Amino acid sequence: MKKPKVLILKKLPKEVECYISEHCEIMDHSDAETHSPEQLKLLIADAEGLLQSGVRIDEELLKHASHLKIVSNISVGYNNLDTTAMKKYGVIGTHTPDVLDDTVADLVLALMLAAARRTVELDNLVKQGGWEKSDESLFGIDVHHATLGVIGMGRIGEAIAKRARFGFDMNILYTNRNRKPEVEEKFEAQFRTQEQLLRESDFVLVMAPLTAETHHMIRKEHFTLMKKTAIFINASRGQLVDEKALIEALEERLIYAAALDVYEQEPVDTNNPLLTMKNVITLPHIGSATAKTRFDMAMMAARNVVAGVTGQVPLNIVPELKS
Known part of the structure; x- marks a missing residue:
């Protein structure tokens, strides 16, 4: 059975990456510091899931993401998600509350x-x-x-x-x-x-x-x-x-x-x-910056994205996108 494709824009711990790879085909583009809007449109075209932190998800990007089912934020905040546009395109959004x-x-x-x-x-x-x-x-x-x-x-x-x-x-x-x-x-x-x-x-x-x-x-x-x-x-x-x-x-x-x-x-x-x-x-925005907490956040985000692309309901859907 063909695995769903997940685009990763954030460097992950090896254990987290291995967990995702058990269920999904990974499209790893975490090596680049930033991606231009045009690059993102090309990268996301075939992705069913997106795992990232802070990238703006709006209608302009979603127009080019016909297969996208879920955007998984590695953060408790989700102000980067245009929830109105995501509802329109039927895309789930998740975040990582509690662990930090x-x-x-x-x-x-x-x-x-x-x-x-x-x-x-x-x-x-x-x-x-x-x-x-x-x-x-x-x-x-x-x-x-x-x-x-x-x-x-x-x-x-x-x-x-x-x-x-x-x-x-x-x-x-x-x-x-x-x-x-x-x-x-x-x-x-x-x-x-x-x-x-x-x-x-x-x-x-x-x-x-x-x-x-x-x-x-x-x-x-x-x-x-x-x-x-x-x-x-x-x-x-x-x-x-x-x-x-x-x-x-x-x-x-x-x-x-x-x-x-x-x-x-x-x-x-x-x-x-x-x-x-x-x-x-x-301080340089280090509120959650300990090795254990960042690992836990990454693993939670990974579980969210895997659930979203395999037909399950993720545990941490952002409030505005809950049905």
Whole structure:
């Protein structure tokens, strides 16, 4: 029996690749960093499945994918999928939720601590020979018993709230599309409007998905509501924040510091002012970047794509494409 063809645009662990090859014919084009739209149209023409991360899937591409049944994202986010066009062409879309929740939550706590206690800045100070005495110039901000405001209380938000509440005795505020009584009970979390949360929080964390509605959901007027001692953290998607407004808020001392794993443009422009600010932690979008978690994400994506091309129902269909 002829195996279905799966186009792979992302380098995979050998074990994951072997799993796919047991069920499918692999069209491996993971060696190229990027593919032009015209190249993708040619590559996808015979594919029944596509395994990738971040490639824009829209109607223009789908017109050239007459055999395509499923697009499997190796990511929890799926803003690269035009779900309206995929519905039109009958293509399933999947992602990799759950497996990265704890890993991202760990990183967010690292960002909080690094920004509050100025660990990167003071590490550089010591290494550059600038440590002459210990005085108020080296002081930071306490994390324990402070108030954490979470904008977007999804699975990752809950994992962060758990660590913050039970590890650091933090007070948890949250805003979300829907209230979550179970979160309020488990973590003694309190629901707030976004404006209330911004005014009351010592740490403001954005963990919302990127959609047309959430694009630039944090703008200049929102930074003006925050405490001057507040630390702003974004580990979800850079486009949720008006980056120019964030830069201005830091320059004008409207907030104390920022800790970022994501940016409006990635990789971040080397001339971005954020990169020269001592009170900004800048990481290269590594929220899920541990060997185990990335392996688990790849295997989940592989199981999704194999299910999709062999007539089964994948476990992780994106919400907008569920029937």
